[in-house]
Amino acid sequence: MKRCTFNLKTCILIFLQQRTIYIIVLFWNTQSPDPSAKTEAAKSPLWTSQGDAEVKLRMGESGVAAEPPLTVHQMFTSAVERYGDNTALAWKEGDQAKSLNYRDYYKACRTAAKSYLKLGLQRYHGVCILGFNSAEWFIADIGAILAGGFGVGVYTTNSPEACQFVAENCKANVIVLENEKQLQKILQIEDQLPHLKAIVQYKGALREKRPNLYTWDEFMELGRDEPDGPLDAIIASQKPNQCCSLIYTSGTTGQPKGVMLSHDNLTWTALSTAKHVCLTDATVAQEVVVSYLPLSHIAAQMVDMWLIMRVGGSTHFAQPDALKGSLVNTLKEVRPTAFMGVPRVWEKMQEKMKSIGAKSSTLRRKVASWAKDVGLQTNLTRMRNTATGQAPFQYQLAKKLVFKKVRKALGLDRCTKCYTGAAPTTKDTLEFFLSLDIPLFELYGMSECTGPHTISRPDAFRLTSCGKEIPGCTTKLDNPDEEGNGEICFWGRHIFMGYLNAPDKTEDALDAEGWLHSGDLGKRDEHGFLYITGRIKELIITAGGENIPPVPIEDAVKDAVPLLSNAMLIGDKRKFLSMLVTIKSQINPETGNPEDELTPEAVEICKKLGSSAKTVSEIAGGRDRTVHAAIQEGINQVNKKATSNAQCIQKFVILNRDFSINGGELGPTMKLKRPVVLKMYKDQIDNFYKDLETPADNQLSVRS
Numbered sequence: 001m002k003r004c005t006f007n008l009k010t011c012i013l014i015f016l017q018q019r020t021i022y023i024i025v026l027f028w029n030t031q032s033p034d035p036s037a038k039t040e041a042a043k044s045p046l047w048t049s050q051g052d053a054e055v056k057l058r059m060g061e062s063g064v065a066a067e068p069p070l071t072v073h074q075m076f077t078s079a080v081e082r083y084g085d086n087t088a089l090a091w092k093e094g095d096q097a098k099s100l101n102y103r104d105y106y107k108a109c110r111t112a113a114k115s116y117l118k119l120g121l122q123r124y125h126g127v128c129i130l131g132f133n134s135a136e137w138f139i140a141d142i143g144a145i146l147a148g149g150f151g152v153g154v155y156t157t158n159s160p161e162a163c164q165f166v167a168e169n170c171k172a173n174v175i176v177l178e179n180e181k182q183l184q185k186i187l188q189i190e191d192q193l194p195h196l197k198a199i200v201q202y203k204g205a206l207r208e209k210r211p212n213l214y215t216w217d218e219f220m221e222l223g224r225d226e227p228d229g230p231l232d233a234i235i236a237s238q239k240p241n242q243c244c245s246l247i248y249t250s251g252t253t254g255q256p257k258g259v260m261l262s263h264d265n266l267t268w269t270a271l272s273t274a275k276h277v278c279l280t281d282a283t284v285a286q287e288v289v290v291s292y293l294p295l296s297h298i299a300a301q302m303v304d305m306w307l308i309m310r311v312g313g314s315t316h317f318a319q320p321d322a323l324k325g326s327l328v329n330t331l332k333e334v335r336p337t338a339f340m341g342v343p344r345v346w347e348k349m350q351e352k353m354k355s356i357g358a359k360s361s362t363l364r365r366k367v368a369s370w371a372k373d374v375g376l377q378t379n380l381t382r383m384r385n386t387a388t389g390q391a392p393f394q395y396q397l398a399k400k401l402v403f404k405k406v407r408k409a410l411g412l413d414r415c416t417k418c419y420t421g422a423a424p425t426t427k428d429t430l431e432f433f434l435s436l437d438i439p440l441f442e443l444y445g446m447s448e449c450t451g452p453h454t455i456s457r458p459d460a461f462r463l464t465s466c467g468k469e470i471p472g473c474t475t476k477l478d479n480p481d482e483e484g485n486g487e488i489c490f491w492g493r494h495i496f497m498g499y500l501n502a503p504d505k506t507e508d509a510l511d512a513e514g515w516l517h518s519g520d521l522g523k524r525d526e527h528g529f530l531y532i533t534g535r536i537k538e539l540i541i542t543a544g545g546e547n548i549p550p551v552p553i554e555d556a557v558k559d560a561v562p563l564l565s566n567a568m569l570i571g572d573k574r575k576f577l578s579m580l581v582t583i584k585s586q587i588n589p590e591t592g593n594p595e596d597e598l599t600p601e602a603v604e605i606c607k608k609l610g611s612s613a614k615t616v617s618e619i620a621g622g623r624d625r626t627v628h629a630a631i632q633e634g635i636n637q638v639n640k641k642a643t644s645n646a647q648c649i650q651k652f653v654i655l656n657r658d659f660s661i662n663g664g665e666l667g668p669t670m671k672l673k674r675p676v677v678l679k680m681y682k683d684q685i686d687n688f689y690k691d692l693e694t695p696a697d698n699q700l701s702v703r704s
């Protein structure tokens with residue numbers, strides 16, 4: 001299935017020398033597509049690993065799957081025609097409210113595109129964007145696409161080396177970054193980026209002038225008076241089956257990979273998803289979202305940029321410290337009509353509400369508890385029979401007394417669509433919000449399918465299910481076991497083009513028929529709802545050949561020992577299982593780094609156990625024998641329920657720092673980056689296995 005693409009150009013030079021005619025024919029490979037050599041989409045393969053190639057679109061015969069393919073530019077101009085005066089982007093600068101309507105947003109993207117061309121952006125080269133969500137982020141990204149490059153989001157938490165990997169991989173010509181902090185990272189590696197021509201800083205003043213370093217205003221000024229012709233020619237040459245955007249995976253299963261998304265991937269997925277979740281067209285009423293999740297992740301990008309553009313909605317930017325606490329203020333101000341949170345965001349809201357609830361009067365607590373019972377029962381009944389019917393009096397009362405107030409306090413009083421996804425959400429959190437009359441509609445998918453594959457919705461909703469396919473997409477459960485659990489495989493126009501420069505990895509992800517293998521295990525119920533039941537991609541295969549899914553064991557240990565914030569099972573190619581655990585500790589609100597001080601909840605738990613520990617360092621490595629024994633006891637309980645001896649955790653160690661996004665152990669959606677943790681704690685892990693005959697350290701042996 002491998003394909004080689006050469007865009008060969010010819011040039012015939014004819015010259016005369018001493019009455020002899022010399023004819024020289026030159027051939028060269030060019031980066032720009034040859035308009036005369038239009039690759040027919042139908043003849044192209046389904047995948048490629050080359051940035052300048054085309055793929056066959058997975059068009060369907062009818063319905064959404066048969067909708068005509070569009071480029072990003074076509075979708076954008078259609079939005080401008082339909083919703084030109086509507087607010088597209090809104091944000092606050094200090095106390096001042098700012099906004100751009102669709103017409104001006106489009107103009108700004110064109111100007112940015114012309115500036116890129118002036119800076120020398122080449123076709124199919126990257127523009128890396130490294131910063132918090134803002135109007136500049138969107139304009140930088142779409143400008144790059146219009147100019148024929150790739151929009152490439154980079155995680156703000158990336159180290160200089162991780163930024164270098166991305167910039168090198170996509171041959172970045174320009175890096176657009178937020179501030180001095182990000183600039184310092186790039187300056188450390190700029191010498192090693194041969195394709196880099198310019199850096200643009202979009203917030204804050206430049207600390208020093210440097211050649212090829214521009215402020216946002218300087219950058220936009222470059223393109224302001226440039227002629228339209230060259231840009232229009234590039235736009236006219238773009239095709240829906242060509243790559244325009246790269247999403248780098250966060251690396252939970254290995255080195256990040258550049259997921260190539262075509263114009264059609266973005267525009268079609270936005271169309272199908274908008275239909276599935278019944279987003280309102282702005283000609284009727286405008287959808288409003290708050291942009292705060294990292295845009296380098298497909299979930300945020302799909303919702304905040306592409307879905308909203310498709311229906312003429314408006315995107316309001318949160319403050320950079322959104323996840324450190326300011327998000328709820330923005331939500332209260334903006335009152336979004338749809339809101340997407342990764343599970344950790346909902347969990348944090350849940351923790352906050354619980355701690356406020358615990359401090360309220362007995363009467364209030366009783367009313368809240370009664371209302372939550374009513375809310376849960378009413379919503380579970382609704383969920384089972386799709387008919388809405390007349391809500392009982394108790395529910396109406398609970399709504400008036402509690403639910404409306406909670407929604408208002410969260411800024412979700414207008415929000416009819418609350419989504420969770422990109423990682424597993426616990427049943428506890430789903431039930432908590434359902435009992436408050438806030439059903440969380442689960443969304444499942446991956447970067448490789450441009451974000452969503454299945455989404456639940458009000459009329460098709462089951463607790464812990466991630467719903468049904470967006471229209472035009474199909475699921476196959478490969479190699480199912482006796483309970484119906486098989487690998488979830490996807491098909492549809494949302495399937496990516498391939499991993500940039502990585503044909504082997506692309507071939508691993510897509511089978512010969514073009515099905516995308518997700519590496520997730522799932523099953524369906526009799527009504528067609530999909531449930532995620534495991535991740536094959538993180539399956540532990542012990543030296544004895546036993547296949548062990550780590551997540552259920554890790555979750556069981558965390559349930560048994562509420563003091564733990566994280567647990568990671570070790571045992572791939574090893575003779576037995578061991579575990580790394582971390583203790584719940586405070587997070588520095590400024591840096592987001594985990595601190596040594598325990599959370600109040602953890603201090604309380606320690607106290608109950610008979611320990612006076614207040615910091616992680618008093619506990620880590622088994623220093624506090626009481627706490628250590630309690631963890632051992634929890635692990636023993638889990639071991640007792642293990643299906644085989646090979647599934648028992650034989651050793652564990654308490655780490656001296658919690659996992660975090662900043663630390664690199666967690667990805668942006670809080671999924672564990674197992675390869676990173678394995679590397680980081682190699683010594684502790686090797687220590688588990690250095691003496692296989694007798695447990696090296698009695699203290700660490702927990703076999704029951």
Ligand SMILES: Nc1ncnc2c1ncn2[C@@H]1O[C@H](COP(=O)(O)OP(=O)(O)OP(=O)(O)O)[C@@H](O)[C@H]1O
Nearest residue numbers: 249250251252253421422423424443444445446447
């Ligand atoms: N609703 C969900 N429930 C459970 N797991 C989910 C859900 N949505 C997504 N996931 C998990 O997230 C994976 C997709 O991850 P994503 O494409 O967002 O990449 P990523 O977070 O950048 O990390 P990676 O490096 O693993 O690719 C899915 O394959 C699945 O394992």
